[in-house]
Amino acid sequence: MVIQAYRFALDPLPNQERELRSHCGAQRFAYNWGLKRIRANLGQREAEVSYGLSGGELTPVVAWSAYGLRRDWNRAKDVVAPWWAENSKEAYASGLANLAAALKNWSDSRTGVRAGPAMRFPRYKRKSGAMSVRFTTGALGLADDRRHVRLPRIGTVRTCESTRKLARHLDRGTGRVRSATVSLRAGTWFVSFSVEITRADPRPLRVNEVVGVDLGVRSMAVLSNGEVVANPRLLERSSRRVRVLQRRAARRRGCDKRDRSSPSKRWLRTRALLVRAHSRVADLRRDGLHKLTTALVRRYGTIVIEDLHIAGMLANRRLARVISDVGWGEFRRQLEYKAEWAGVRLLVADRWYPSSKRCSQCGVVKTKLRLNDRTFECDSCGVTLDRDLNAARNLAALATTSSASCAGTKNSLDGNSGKPRGSRATGTATRRPAPAGVGQRKRSNPPARDARPS
Numbered sequence: 001m002v003i004q005a006y007r008f009a010l011d012p013l014p015n016q017e018r019e020l021r022s023h024c025g026a027q028r029f030a031y032n033w034g035l036k037r038i039r040a041n042l043g044q045r046e047a048e049v050s051y052g053l054s055g056g057e058l059t060p061v062v063a064w065s066a067y068g069l070r071r072d073w074n075r076a077k078d079v080v081a082p083w084w085a086e087n088s089k090e091a092y093a094s095g096l097a098n099l100a101a102a103l104k105n106w107s108d109s110r111t112g113v114r115a116g117p118a119m120r121f122p123r124y125k126r127k128s129g130a131m132s133v134r135f136t137t138g139a140l141g142l143a144d145d146r147r148h149v150r151l152p153r154i155g156t157v158r159t160c161e162s163t164r165k166l167a168r169h170l171d172r173g174t175g176r177v178r179s180a181t182v183s184l185r186a187g188t189w190f191v192s193f194s195v196e197i198t199r200a201d202p203r204p205l206r207v208n209e210v211v212g213v214d215l216g217v218r219s220m221a222v223l224s225n226g227e228v229v230a231n232p233r234l235l236e237r238s239s240r241r242v243r244v245l246q247r248r249a250a251r252r253r254g255c256d257k258r259d260r261s262s263p264s265k266r267w268l269r270t271r272a273l274l275v276r277a278h279s280r281v282a283d284l285r286r287d288g289l290h291k292l293t294t295a296l297v298r299r300y301g302t303i304v305i306e307d308l309h310i311a312g313m314l315a316n317r318r319l320a321r322v323i324s325d326v327g328w329g330e331f332r333r334q335l336e337y338k339a340e341w342a343g344v345r346l347l348v349a350d351r352w353y354p355s356s357k358r359c360s361q362c363g364v365v366k367t368k369l370r371l372n373d374r375t376f377e378c379d380s381c382g383v384t385l386d387r388d389l390n391a392a393r394n395l396a397a398l399a400t401t402s403s404a405s406c407a408g409t410k411n412s413l414d415g416n417s418g419k420p421r422g423s424r425a426t427g428t429a430t431r432r433p434a435p436a437g438v439g440q441r442k443r444s445n446p447p448a449r450d451a452r453p454s
Contacts, residue, residue: 002341003178003196008149009160010182010189019154020182020189024131026087030095032124033080034069037062038103064107066093066100088153094134132183140180142167149191151180157191166193174198186279187272201342207301212395214355214388215308215331217322218374221292222388224396232288234281235325245274285327293334302345304395305332309351347399359383360393 012020041062048058063069070093077084077092084092102122108114138152146163148156169175175197182191212224220231252267263271296303310329314320339346349355357366359378366379369387376390377383 001196001198003194004199005192005194006163006166007190007192008163010149010191011158011160012189013157016154016157017189020133020184021131023087023091023133023154023182024184025127026081026084026091027095027098027133028125028127028129028131029081030073030092031099034073034096034099035122035124037072038064038099064100064103066097069096069100088135088138090135090137090152091133093136097134130183130185132181134179134181136179141177142170149180151182151191159191166195169195169197186275199341202298204297204301204342204344205299209300210302210304210396210399211296211300212304212392212397212399213296214392214395215306215326215328216388217319217326219388220288220326221331222386222392224389224392226389229292231326232284233322233325234284234288235321238277238281241277242274245270245277249274285325286330289327289331289334293331293338296335297338297342297344300344302347302399303335303339304347304349304399305335306353306355306395307348307351308332345399349395349398353394353398355391355394356387358390358394360385360390360397 041059044059045061063072073092073096099122105114106119106121109116109119135152139150140152141150142148142163143150143156146167148158149163150156166175170177175195178194178196180191180193182189184190210224214222216222216231218231219228221229223229249267249270252270253261253264254267254271255261255263308328310323313323336346338344354365356376357369358364359366359376359381361383362378362381364378364380369376374387376385376387
């Protein structure tokens with residue numbers, strides 16, 4: 001039993017599109033209303049603390065939970081939003097639930113409960129931002145003709161594609177719709193159903209075969225069996241079209257926040273074309289990654305990949321665009337959940353494992369290997385092969401030689417002890433200064449010969 005999303009493009013009527021925009025606006029209004037109360041409460045408490053108050057003398061804290069925010073909204077909605085009955089109650093509930101989740105993430109990040117980069121305090125949502133609304137109760141689901149969906153207060157909306165894949169699960173009783181999220185992306189409305197289904201994925205064709213996958217830029221992926229997946233370079237192929245549209249938009253009157261001038265209609269049309277161009281690149285990239293990860297999961301029983309530090313690689317301004325165009329992070333995300341669904345063994349090599357520097361034949365690790373060296377030449381055994389293929393074979397060997405070199409464990413690697421900088425070797429070879437009283441003494445000015453003891 002897994003939770004899977006089914007997304008369909010919608011083709012709403014003009015009145016239905018107005019209702020969808022109204023529900024998205026109601027969701028944004030409830031979010032901003034709750035955030036305004038929280039900010040006012042925190043500001044009042046900070047001011048009271050500066051006055052010398054403490055403990056029970058402070059203003060009570062406003063509830064941050066979704067239940068508490070929704071309870072306060074029900075008490076104040078007739079005053080702050082007398083038009084609230086025009087939309088479904090789920091629109092306001094989804095906005096308050098999103099605010100509760102954002103506040104919890106911020107609080108957990110401050111206290112150290114949430115790992116990763118620090119989360120900033122939630123900000124107000126703008127009208128020009130992304131529009132979405134979620135429905136959890138009411139008449140939501142699929143219609144009988146498999147070309148329409150039902151949404152609360154909006155009715156039956158036609159889809160641009162057939163919904164038979166989800167309809168078959170619902171007819172067999174192996175699926176249950178939990179919620180429906182409607183969003184506007186690049187001028188197209190989408191509905192995403194969160195469905196609890198029972199999956200019966202087939203076993204891989206080669207259950208006992210291990211494959212190592214080395215991700216790259218010149219080639220999207222190189223497998224340990226010699227198969228090479230070419231990099232489509234989608235962003236590079238569409239760059240000319242994007243440049244033309246950006247220059248066209250620059251020649252037209254856009255929105256200016258300084259004087260709050262409204263953009264021209266031509267600028268809006270050009271911006272819509274630019275957004276559609278970027279959306280097409282994203283859709284093609286996502287489609288290619290889905291096909292690649294599905295093929296790997298259905299073919300091999302064990303897959304080994306690397307734990308790449310993608311955020312650090314994006315700091316390189318020369319490679320940031322091409323790395324982002326490949327989509328390494330999305331590749332790993334899709335491969336992880338698909339391998340779990342299909343029962344495939346997925347191993348993630350340690351981040352510091354020298355897959356490119358290690359020889360796949362004798363195991364000797366080279367001291368240096370430049371990025372432009374695309375052919376690996378071993379100084380010990382003399383083997384010569386492609387750099388990416390050598391790395392893929394080393395990754396595949398991890399599944400059989402040492403399980404300690406894979407997911408969630410630390411390696412004892414050749415040439416890298418994993419110790420902190422202060423405990424590594426010092427001396428002339430490493431060019432690291434030795435702490436006082438540690439290591440060999442260096443005599444820069446040796447004493448005169450006649451001054452030495454006899």
